[in-house]
Amino acid sequence: MQYNSPITPTWCPGCGNFVIHASLKGALTELGIPPHQVVMTFDIGCAGNGADKILGYNFKVLHGRAILPAIGVKYINPDLTVIALIGDGGMYWEGAAHWIAAAQRNEDIVVLVSNNQIYALTTGQTAPTTEHNYATKSYPYGTPFYPLNPVAVSIAAGATFVARGWTGDPAYLKELIKAAIKHKGFAIVDILQNCVTWNHLNTLEYYRERVYKLDEAGHDPTDKQAAYQRAEEKDKVPIGIFYHVQAPSIYEEYPLVKKKAGLEVKGRSVSKLLAEF
Amino acid sequence: MPTVTIRIAGPAGYGAKSIGLLMQKALRDMGYHTFGYMGYPSLIRGGENFYQLTVSTKPINATFSKFEIFVPLTRDAYDTYKHLLARRSLVVFNAESVGLIPSRLGSKNIGINVFSMLKEKGLPTITQNVFFIGAVFTILGLDLSGVEKTLRKFFASKGEKVVSQNIQAFKLGAASVKDSLDDRFDLPKPRSKNRNLVISGNEAIALGFIKAGGTFYSAYPMTPSTNILHFLAKHGPDNGVIVRQASTEIEAIGVAAGASFAGARAMVGTSGGGLDLMGEFISMLGVTEVPLVIVDAQRVGPGTGLPTWTEQSDLNLAKNIGHGEFPRIVIAPGDPLEAYEMIQHALNLAEVWQVPVIFLSDKYLSESFFSVAYDKLNGVKIRVDRGKILRKVKGNFLRYKFDKLGVSYRTLPGTPGGLHVVNSDDHDEYGNSIESDPIRPLMQSKRLIKLKHIARSLPGLAIYGKKQAKRAVVAWGSMKWPAIYLAERLTEQTGKPWAAVHFAYMYPLDYSRIAKRLSRFSEIYLIENNSTAQLKADLEKMGLKVVKTFLKFDGEPFFIDEIKLG
Numbered sequence: 023m024q025y026n027s028p029i030t031p032t033w034c035p036g037c038g039n040f041v042i043h044a045s046l047k048g049a050l051t052e053l054g055i056p057p058h059q060v061v062m063t064f065d066i067g068c069a070g071n072g073a074d075k076i077l078g079y080n081f082k083v084l085h086g087r088a089i090l091p092a093i094g095v096k097y098i099n100p101d102l103t104v105i106a107l108i109g110d111g112g113m114y115w116e117g118a119a120h121w122i123a124a125a126q127r128n129e130d131i132v133v134l135v136s137n138n139q140i141y142a143l144t145t146g147q148t149a150p151t152t153e154h155n156y157a158t159k160s161y162p163y164g165t166p167f168y169p170l171n172p173v174a175v176s177i178a179a180g181a182t183f184v185a186r187g188w189t190g191d192p193a194y195l196k197e198l199i200k201a202a203i204k205h206k207g208f209a210i211v212d213i214l215q216n217c218v219t220w221n222h223l224n225t226l227e228y229y230r231e232r233v234y235k236l237d238e239a240g241h242d243p244t245d246k247q248a249a250y251q252r253a254e255e256k257d258k259v260p261i262g263i264f265y266h267v268q269a270p271s272i273y274e275e276y277p278l279v280k281k282k283a284g285l286e287v288k289g290r291s292v293s294k295l296l297a298e299f
Numbered sequence: 300m301p302t303v304t305i306r307i308a309g310p311a312g313y314g315a316k317s318i319g320l321l322m323q324k325a326l327r328d329m330g331y332h333t334f335g336y337m338g339y340p341s342l343i344r345g346g347e348n349f350y351q352l353t354v355s356t357k358p359i360n361a362t363f364s365k366f367e368i369f370v371p372l373t374r375d376a377y378d379t380y381k382h383l384l385a386r387r388s389l390v391v392f393n394a395e396s397v398g399l400i401p402s403r404l405g406s407k408n409i410g411i412n413v414f415s416m417l418k419e420k421g422l423p424t425i426t427q428n429v430f431f432i433g434a435v436f437t438i439l440g441l442d443l444s445g446v447e448k449t450l451r452k453f454f455a456s457k458g459e460k461v462v463s464q465n466i467q468a469f470k471l472g473a474a475s476v477k478d479s480l481d482d483r484f485d486l487p488k489p490r491s492k493n494r495n496l497v498i499s500g501n502e503a504i505a506l507g508f509i510k511a512g513g514t515f516y517s518a519y520p521m522t523p524s525t526n527i528l529h530f531l532a533k534h535g536p537d538n539g540v541i542v543r544q545a546s547t548e549i550e551a552i553g554v555a556a557g558a559s560f561a562g563a564r565a566m567v568g569t570s571g572g573g574l575d576l577m578g579e580f581i582s583m584l585g586v587t588e589v590p591l592v593i594v595d596a597q598r599v600g601p602g603t604g605l606p607t608w609t610e611q612s613d614l615n616l617a618k619n620i621g622h623g624e625f626p627r628i629v630i631a632p633g634d635p636l637e638a639y640e641m642i643q644h645a646l647n648l649a650e651v652w653q654v655p656v657i658f659l660s661d662k663y664l665s666e667s668f669f670s671v672a673y674d675k676l677n678g679v680k681i682r683v684d685r686g687k688i689l690r691k692v693k694g695n696f697l698r699y700k701f702d703k704l705g706v707s708y709r710t711l712p713g714t715p716g717g718l719h720v721v722n723s724d725d726h727d728e729y730g731n732s733i734e735s736d737p738i739r740p741l742m743q744s745k746r747l748i749k750l751k752h753i754a755r756s757l758p759g760l761a762i763y764g765k766k767q768a769k770r771a772v773v774a775w776g777s778m779k780w781p782a783i784y785l786a787e788r789l790t791e792q793t794g795k796p797w798a799a800v801h802f803a804y805m806y807p808l809d810y811s812r813i814a815k816r817l818s819r820f821s822e823i824y825l826i827e828n829n830s831t832a833q834l835k836a837d838l839e840k841m842g843l844k845v846v847k848t849f850l851k852f853d854g855e856p857f858f859i860d861e862i863k864l865g
């Protein structure tokens with residue numbers, strides 16, 4: 023497969039990140055996008071450790087900052103497919119300000135969040151998505167607060183494509199990623215990713231008993247109120263597209279972006295401007 | 300040198316800056332050389348803003364600690380700054396808002412009932428500003444024939460009504476003092492027929508960015524760098540610059556890093572606190588070798604410090620910011636002409652060496668308006684050099700291929716065959732992450748070797764003054780002209796020639812080359828606009844003896860007359 027890297031993955035056997043990469047490669051291949059037309063940015067964490075395990079123009083950034091270069095790339099070369107891969111800790115805590123601003127501004131990137139509800143690479147501390155009372159290394163007597171709701175917050179912030187995937191259903195995840203890539207505007211897929219080493223609560227079995235598919239349940243993804251209600255569900259866990267609308271692309275404000283002016287680096291005349299001084 | 304210095308002051312919102320700048324442009328149009336310096340508190344309303352203008356028939360690139368002509372727009376403005384009146388001075392004011400001003404020895408007061416006069420002619424009170432320009436110019440006995448043209452141009456965008464009101468107010472102001480000619484001030488007829496630009500450091504940086512083909516600018520507003528954002532936001536669309544206001548400084552630099560990686564010529568701008576926030580990304584630029592120019596318009600720190608006042612206190616920060624060890628370049632221009640030229644050079648250096656370049660301005664340089672000869676600025680010719688970009692790939696591509704000079708080819712995303720990982724983890728030649736590995740020391744050395752070559756290739760320092768001078772005043776960045784003027788005064792006073800030595804290329808320094816150039820100076824004075832003399836350690840490492848250090852850190856720059864010579 024054209025996306026396969028010669029580097030052997032360093033994830034634990036059974037880690038959900040294998041599934042995410044397989045689904046992503048499948049999605050890109052089915053959409054007919056060659057690796058040199060793809061920019062993938064990676065965070066720091068187990069999710070981020072995929073940076074050299076899939077081929078593309080890849081950029082491994084800093085913890086919490088993966089989506090920032092992704093945004094920048096798109097301003098310069100909007101023809102490229104730009105995808106950020108990041109963990110729940112990086113996205114929803116360390117980089118939360120960037121998440122909110124990017125969703126608000128409808129930046130035209132795809133964000134795939136490996137949401138394992140734990141800080142995995144740093145060996146098992148509480149994450150923004152860790153369940154209440156779950157004991158971690160940083161809260162050994164139980165996490166004393168409730169998890170953040172990434173789907174609801176993304177919708178509230180202004181994201182125009184908000185979905186939830188699950189590593190227990192790779193084929194479905196692949197379709198969600200394809201839809202996210204095809205979407206013009208900010209697309210986030212919060213992926214329930216099983217971490218076999220540090221999260222013994224939110225396992226594949228745990229979710230197998232709880233998940234159901236939004237499209238099979240007749241959910242209308244253009245209905246924002248319905249999307250919020252689904253996002254707030256506690257006992258059952260919906261997967262699929264919660265919210266999907268077309269909003270004006272940020273580039274309509276930037277004709278220069280459409281023209282790929284960012285790549286036109288050449289000396290200019292300032293004579294006209296000098297008349298102002 | 301015959302000069303006159305004028306200060307206009309008033310609460311924020313009264314337009315002291317805009318009258319000052321307009322007055323400066325009118326004087327420039329008459330053929331004078333001018334320098335405009337302003338101060339303002341970090342408030343939208345209230346507090347006393349001032350614009351101080353020094354006018355001369357010869358080039359002038361700094362101002363004085365006192366002023367001869369004072370236009371206080373309110374009583375508070377008068378009370379705040381009256382202690383800075385020169386011995387021989389003139390106060391022109393609106394008697395209806397300022398009230399009576401006590402007479403002082405050597406000072407002449409001209410109070411005018413401005414509001415009544417404007418009202419009588421049906422002119423809005425805001426035109427008082429231009430009224431004062433008419434009054435001051437008449438008292439100085441200047442030729443007013445060209446001023447109408449200047450006013451027309453200045454107000455053109457506000458519509459014909461505003462233009463004609465201001466012209467009327469100007470004439471009214473002139474007529475109101477026609478019998479008050481004051482010949483105590485030495486301002487001969489201007490001789491310069493050359494076209495001069497009135498331009499600030501920030502404008503010069505923005506212009507240079509456009510000139511050098513910059514295509515992406517992002518910033519979070521922070522005084523005194525914000526005018527770069529304003530200028531580029533306004534002129535970007537017509538000049539091919541994509542401008543993006545960021546939600547934080549971290550976002551600004553992170554997005555710019557992506558833009559640069561994708562093939563843009565990118566720059567970010569901020570002030571010290573924002574630079575701090577960018578530190579982690581600057582370190583990442585170091586390991587990933589993604590080019591970027593970072594402008595830091597310094598202001599008074601630590602903390603929020605004095606947010607609208609000047610200081611040169613981020614030199615050590617710029618030289619050291621970011622964890623780990625990596626090459627970077629630090630440049631601190633001395634005036635807008637240098638800012639215009641050096642920002643273009645900085646953009647080339649960033650791409651040629653694939654390193655972060657930190658460009659240090661400060662409030663004083665960024666927001667002071669200098670006269671710059673049009674021909675000089677327009678004559679700056681720097682070819683755009685993007686360094687090693689591979690547009691077509693044959694065979695295996697290695698992004699971080701080992702290289703004698705430390706610089707490898709990069710490919711832009713979208714180029715077939717050029718795949719790689721730009722990697723914040725340390726990495727092999729392709730860009731794949733490594734752990735502790737024999738490659739690590741090689742890769743680290745590959746990056747660091749650049750420093751040696753950069754130091755050799757940078758222009759070094761500039762020396763102003765007589766070749767035989769054995770004494771020098773040393774300065775860096777925006778203290779260039781205060782140092783030159785100090786050297787001139789020392790020469791006059793001591794009868795021995797003094798030179799001024801100016802550092803603009805701050806890091807890396809080629810110690811042996813610089814030490815050789817400076818070896819003729821047996822006596823060195825150092826002036827810096829900070830409290831710890833951040834350049835001194837470098838000078839001492841080069842074996843130079845600094846006999847006197849003048850430091851200023853009250854938020855204002857060194858003035859021409861300030862340093863008292865014993």
Ligand SMILES: Cc1ncc(C[n+]2csc(CCOP(=O)(O)OP(=O)(O)O)c2C)c(N)n1
Pocket residue numbers: 066067068069070084085108109110111112113136138140141142143144149
């Ligand atoms: C600025 C900074 N702070 C902290 C870290 C340490 N760190 C690395 S990964 C990580 C958290 C990982 O959690 P998450 O983002 O959920 O990714 P996961 O490993 O679970 O995939 C942390 C705190 C870092 N690399 N950089």
Ligand code: SF4
Pocket residue numbers: 032033034036037038039068069138142143216217218219220
């Ligand atoms: S620790 Fe968890 S997230 Fe990390 S590789 Fe192992 S299973 Fe995957």
Ligand SMILES: [Mg+2]
Pocket residue numbers: 067109110111136137138139140141142149
């Ligand atoms: Mg995690």
